[in-house]
Amino acid sequence: MGSFILRRLGVMLLTALCLTFIVFFLTNLYPNLEKLAKTQGNQRMSDEAVTSYLEKNGYLQPLPVKYAQWLGVLPGHVHTDEEGKITARCATKGMDPADAPRFCGLLQGSWGYSTVFKDDVGGIIGKRLAATGKLMFFVMLLMVPSALIVGVLAGMREGSRLDRSLSTFSIASTATPEYVSGVIFITLLASSSGVKWFKGTATSAVDNANFENFFLPVLTVALYGMGYIARMTRASMTEVMTAQYIRTARLKGVSFRNIVLKHALRNALIAPFTVIMLQFPWLLNGVVIVETLFNYKGFGWTLVQAAGNNDIDLLLACAVVAVFVVLVTQLISDIGYVFLNPRIRIA
Numbered sequence: 001m002g003s004f005i006l007r008r009l010g011v012m013l014l015t016a017l018c019l020t021f022i023v024f025f026l027t028n029l030y031p032n033l034e035k036l037a038k039t040q041g042n043q044r045m046s047d048e049a050v051t052s053y054l055e056k057n058g059y060l061q062p063l064p065v066k067y068a069q070w071l072g073v074l075p076g077h078v079h080t081d082e083e084g085k086i087t088a089r090c091a092t093k094g095m096d097p098a099d100a101p102r103f104c105g106l107l108q109g110s111w112g113y114s115t116v117f118k119d120d121v122g123g124i125i126g127k128r129l130a131a132t133g134k135l136m137f138f139v140m141l142l143m144v145p146s147a148l149i150v151g152v153l154a155g156m157r158e159g160s161r162l163d164r165s166l167s168t169f170s171i172a173s174t175a176t177p178e179y180v181s182g183v184i185f186i187t188l189l190a191s192s193s194g195v196k197w198f199k200g201t202a203t204s205a206v207d208n209a210n211f212e213n214f215f216l217p218v219l220t221v222a223l224y225g226m227g228y229i230a231r232m233t234r235a236s237m238t239e240v241m242t243a244q245y246i247r248t249a250r251l252k253g254v255s256f257r258n259i260v261l262k263h264a265l266r267n268a269l270i271a272p273f274t275v276i277m278l279q280f281p282w283l284l285n286g287v288v289i290v291e292t293l294f295n296y297k298g299f300g301w302t303l304v305q306a307a308g309n310n311d312i313d314l315l316l317a318c319a320v321v322a323v324f325v326v327l328v329t330q331l332i333s334d335i336g337y338v339f340l341n342p343r344i345r346i347a
Helices: 002-027 030-040 047-056 063-071 121-156 161-175 178-190 211-241 244-251 256-268 270-277 279-293 299-308 312-340
Strands: 078-080 086-088
Touching (some): 121 211, 121 312, 161 211, 211 256, 211 270, 211 279, 244 256, 270 312, 299 312
Antiparallel strands (some): 078 086
16 A cells, blocks of 8 residues: 555656646746736837846746746746846845845745735635635535435435436536526525525625525535436446345345445445545536635635736646645545455555
8 A cells, every 4th residue: 555655646746747837838828928017017018028027037938947946946037137136036025136045936835926916825825725625615515415315315226216306306416507506596595586595695705604605605516516426326326236245135134224224335335435536626626617606715716816817826826736636636535445445456
């Protein structure tokens, strides 16, 4: 197990470097840099002024050099103009560029500076990620038990009326995008002239979440993911219920309840476990629509703001967090799969 984890960590590191380099390359294309320069200066900047701004801030360096500086393995860019004024990449707000440290990248814990929020990217990511973490916690709390119950009930008696009803519900929930179900919930439960049980915005839920301002975004996200987990659980449960050892237990006179709980349930949950773990990266990136729709200022909302306003450092930080979450959840999924299924051997 130890060597397996070490190999996976090595692959994860290589994958993270490749993915972040691709994102870094795309965000540092010249049209994006030109837009950034005009956003920080003015929209009527001449081409010469744009080039001067980009050169002064180190954006015109070779891509591998910029990427290494962003990682923190090369010294940060330092520029001195004709008047002797120094501009240093590693100089924070209010710091004398001459006193700036040489290295300032991810390895040093520096995420850069947000050109939109005018604040340190690390602080922004921490705050917004905590807000999305709260949303994800309640979504998983509602989605996973509900999906497992629906899937197990549907798979216990394949082809029954209950199976067909629950399968139809699962397919309908998965086939309905969040922006459709969210608008429906807001229209029926938050904007109706007769009954307003919930708030149509979740802005206040970031600091003070309650049932009134937080349930609709939680329900919208959970309903979409619930159907997929339920379908996977149902398929796994159906396969287990036709296994030979289940038939043997039935012939021995074991009650149907004990067959399901003691013999079938654990084996049926092996495949859904992997699907459940993969919901974490989906939730982190899939909440973009829901957070924007309900104006919930979490990680997804921040990602939209960074992309829409060409905030390069913030966009790169969001990419790093997303890649990290995906890789870590896949590692946990693989380890958990081995423990749930002892027949698996690590080559």
